[in-house]
Amino acid sequence: MTVTRRRHATDLETIAVTVREASVEAYESAIGMICTTVGIFEVDEAERFWRVEGVKDVGYGEDALASALAIAALTSGEDATLERTLTETEGWLARTYESFPAQPVGERFLVQGSHLDTAPEAGRITITLDAGVAFGSGEHGSTRGCLRALELIAHRKPRRILDLGCGSGILAMGAAALLKRPVLATDIDPWSVRVSAENAVRNQLSRRVTCRLGNGWSTPAIRHAAPYDLVFANILARPLCLMAHSLAANLAPGGTAILAGLLNKQVRMVLAAHRRQGLVLEKHLREGDWGTLILRKPYDRKP
């Protein structure tokens, strides 16, 4: 893969590839995993070339970028040239928000950008957010899978809830609103923590959603509030595998983990890592190429 860098003034990094129509889905999906938002634009109608462009989530580094592109190249069979540009934040955010439609997710949620004022839908909880430079506008299959999984396990009424890698705070807010319970939302990226806190205020959920900065399970606030009845972790497959031991250790007996950020083809690997820790698969949900796993810690698990 060739990489070209164009530098403009300022602070957000846009990554883009121009690919054939047949490869758009694979690149949109993979780039979407490490970006806050992704857009696709037709650049040559006759030749059927499209530009897939996203603003990289600051929480993801070079390793994550390289693996996302490798996955896209593998699934599409097209090895694209990556362009990287630094973009001025405010203008980009204003342009991006305008392109977000309100979208239903699962049976119980309606997600809208804060520039919209969609009429409430009976039976659906409206989540209003600005993802800003954080991941989690509700468009990506991994986020959607987690919200659908939440609906499926809501009847268990989990009491202690963690959203590890909260991005925009969308899952924490969804859980707090649906389950009417407090949720701890953490992220390694300071912007995400700030955006989550702002979104919680926007949705009148700031008394239920607590946002904290921290890296994985070593975050003091996470350790302090453990064990959990419900944990969301929508991060990539590799970090999920590395965290499997900590997840199992910090789940209460009977507790549920909703894991996402993995491709359907990575499910076996992620599942093996968690089965080794005694967790049991309840369901594998699919949203396009992306898989969401609902895992449970049995009540009779020996320490």
Ligand SMILES: C[S@@+](CC[C@H](N)C(=O)[O-])C[C@H]1O[C@@H](n2cnc3c(N)ncnc32)[C@H](O)[C@@H]1O
């Ligand atoms: C794919 S986004 C998910 C955002 C949101 N939960 C959703 O479902 O849309 C993953 C988030 O995890 C964060 N993250 C990645 N590694 C992390 C780690 N080790 N500890 C905490 N957060 C992490 C990233 O900064 C990013 O905000």
